[in-house]
Amino acid sequence: MSKPENAVCADPYKRHPGVAIATWCPDHIVPHKGSPALFWDLSNWQPLCQGCNSYKAAREEGGFGNETQGVGGSKSSATPGV
Secondary structure (H helix, E strand, O other): OOOHHHOEOOOOOOOOOOOOOEOOOEEEOOOOOOOHHHHHOHHHEEEOOHHHHHHHHHHHHOHHHOOEEOHHHOEEOOOOOO
16 A cells, blocks of 8 residues: 555545545455455455445444445345344
């Protein structure tokens, strides 16, 4: 994430349009789930600010009791068996 174009949040969810928010840690667009190839694939990285990263985690991983948003918009419960 040392490239200048990666210093500002990509804002993929349009949470802060037009506002440049600094970021310091890459997000994996496709979760790597332990895969070294996906982990180190620079084309799988995007810069996200802490707010967007937390939003993505809650949305896609079911944080805070939210349903997960799978690929293609499919939803599933964050609570097993529900």
